[in-house]
Amino acid sequence: MALRLYNTLTRSVEPFVPRDSGKATMYTCGPTVYARAHIGNFRTFLVSDLLRRYLAYAGYDVKWVMNLTDIDDTTIKGANAEGVSLRDYTDRYIASFHEDRRTLGITDADLYPRATDHIPEMVKMVEDLITAKHAYVVDGSAYFKIESFPNYGKLARLNMEELRVGERVASDEYEKEDVRDFALWKAWDAVDGPVAWDTGLGKGRPGWHLECSAMSLKYLGKGFDIHLGGVDLIFPHHQNEIAQTEGVTHEPLARYWVHSEHLLVDGQKMSKSLGNFYTVSDMVNMGWKAREIRYGLLAGHYRQRTNFQASGLESIRQALARFEACSVNLEHAEGQGGRAELQDRIAQREQEFRDGFDDDLNYPEALAAVFNFVRDANTLCQERKIGGSERDLAMEAMKRFDSVLGFLDLSGEAVDPEAAEIEALIEARNAARKAKDWTEADRARDALTERGIVIEDRAGKTVWRRK
């Protein structure tokens, strides 16, 4: 089976056929950098990361672009409130975004284009849309005329004739020909303060949707492969991107539209008033390790709402400890003769792993395959069938799994600053054990426990790790 993805455009799971054979192009709607991104935002970015990693694992040459929205109402408001430049203001949150992103092990995208670095491209696109009669200008602002785009509403399956016109239509946009039209370019307003660009369209700033159209077209070209984002972006953001881009190119913007469901926290939508609003650094301060956060946020299928529970940490820790224990077991295995059996297990579990991801990125199924492999490997270790060459085969398989999962932590033994003292205590304990002086042996164990060291006696040697 090869990769199949659910395409929001057709509401069905389709075989993934890239535009260019062997290559995969992805565009993810990144954060609006007006505040530190929360874990719900990162859940969406993690889904993109998982797809990127799996495509690479499957042999595709991947190009991944994630934009940074550094101009919109909230960023302007924030910068002006503090009296700093928009650039300085957004730089700060771009830095924290990358910091959190790295903490979670989200691989580097090939490009992180910023909206404000692409004003000319956006202006050009608006001018082309005006020429093509898809857009018009009123009082220095440009609007997309949705009536000119027959498929408008298709992505979200919305019937534009029946759309309710609600109070959410901003009062300053009364001059639009049709309330359903959306802004491409906004004429400068006093509240924008110093934030403005003098362009062929006049003094003003771009509308929100425009950057993604301009930048995805610039960096990935026409009809690239996969456009990702959270479900809330289906309408209006992605629908508007489609209208803008296709109004100029007359070709589908992207081949596949992949949307990840929202993250719930403790069963509810995250919100500051409920006190369940967390950033990655909040989680770290609450004692979560990076890989524990990654594991927790990745839980569940991407098209299913996932409930992230702060109380679930212990369960996550125990699950991750199984991977560590397995790699320690392999590391210290001194058996032999299980090569053929091990190869069978690897082939089987890796096939299940691939089948899972191939089926619309069914991560839970793929993860189950890895847990089953862990049990297979542990059993073979226990049966003393694993030795040097088998160990390498098994570890290589684990590394392949981890190239997609990113939380197995197979780094092996980092040099511990207290290693010498710890090993001295272990020596002392083993000497006492040899002399059957259990009191003294337990004293040494207690000393180690106090230092947060857990020891395990195995055949011939004692293994230790930090709790």
Place this chain on the structure above:
RNA sequence: GGCGCCGUAGCCAAGUGGUAAGGCGGAGGUCUGCAAAACCUCUAUGCAGCGGUUCGAAUCCGCUCGGCGCCUCCA
């Protein structure tokens, strides 16, 4: 009003027509000076409820109950 999603064991979570993956937790066992880890066995005759279609349904259809999303700038 329109479009759409979800309800699976104590908890988390796959499966969407062929007889319930996986993780945590719990019970028992093997191993061990003690312990830890590991391994083995058990832990949903049933998938919100009620009908229907079918040889067969958690999976399809209808209704009911209970959560929830989107409908112009929230991932």
